[in-house]
Amino acid sequence: MAIKVCVFDAYGTLFDVAAAARIAAAEPGREALAKVWPDLAEDWRRKQLEYSWLRAVTGDYVPFWQVTMDGLDWAMERSGLDDPELRERLLALYWELAAYKEVPMMLATLKARGLACAILSNGSKDMLEGAVDHSGVGLYLDAVLSVEEVGIFKPARAVYDMVGARFGCTPDEVLFVSSNGWDAAGAAGYGFQTVWVNRAGLPMDRLMAQPAHVLSDLTTIPELV
CATH class of the missing domain: 1.10.150.240 (Putative phosphatase; domain 2)
Incomplete structure (x- = not known):
């Protein structure tokens, strides 16, 4: 889909x-x-x-x-x-972490194509709001989802469930992007289409599933959708 x-x-x-x-x-x-x-x-x-x-x-x-x-x-x-x-x-x-340089343009391109964009993070809600506000990327985001709502950290399935609950979508309608190999694997096992942003050039994790795509940064994310 x-x-x-x-x-x-x-x-x-x-x-x-x-x-x-x-x-x-x-x-x-x-x-x-x-x-x-x-x-x-x-x-x-x-x-x-x-x-x-x-x-x-x-x-x-x-x-x-x-x-x-x-x-x-x-x-x-x-x-x-x-x-x-x-x-x-x-x-x-x-609380003032900078976004990677390619992030604003990448998110703007996705929004221009009519896609919903969201954060799904282990971060506390207030921490995420601080980073979003400081980086200025909030205008491109439809939701900032924190595990605080379910009281458990990724890669628990209850965390990934939050996406469908918020957007009314099925897992195969979601592109999930993470720089953490274990997170990308967990999301792939859940049923999301996944991207591992492997900035450090690390080996693939030996886990229950593997991401569909491996990129060195976020620049080409819009090409995948």
Whole structure:
């Protein structure tokens, strides 16, 4: 069936999750962070995801902001950064993540073609609203869907169910786009047509399903619909 709805993961897909550490590292007096910021950014994101998976398995849901803070605390300790002011700065910057440069034009093109566009994210509603407002992409979005509504993190099927409930569409009418291989696999197994945005050139995850398309960025998404 024809695609009617294009759904995007937020963090790492539309918004650059490394931007917070990168920006803070360039500020005056951040020499200690400047030496380690790529590792800190990677550790922060990895633990953020690991904590969300573990909480999904155990049923111990907390808002994504909590796992974001917990992930940062782990990453800072690993990097030897005991700096409460830096912690607050990094967390503040996470509310102002920039969109990747191709995102506005890509979304504008999809909207011009009459497609509905939405975010489906583990992020807390207020976190997502902050990123959407800061990046200016809100005018291209018909919905911002947060797992807060169902109280469990992706890749739980209850999260993907939110798309059909919101748009009244079947799974095969949805193009789902994520930079996370596990998320793209989960969505493919659910029945969405899927795209993995593999910015880092990683191997394909060995999971229950595979995405239909693998791209290096979001530029050519409109060509798939």
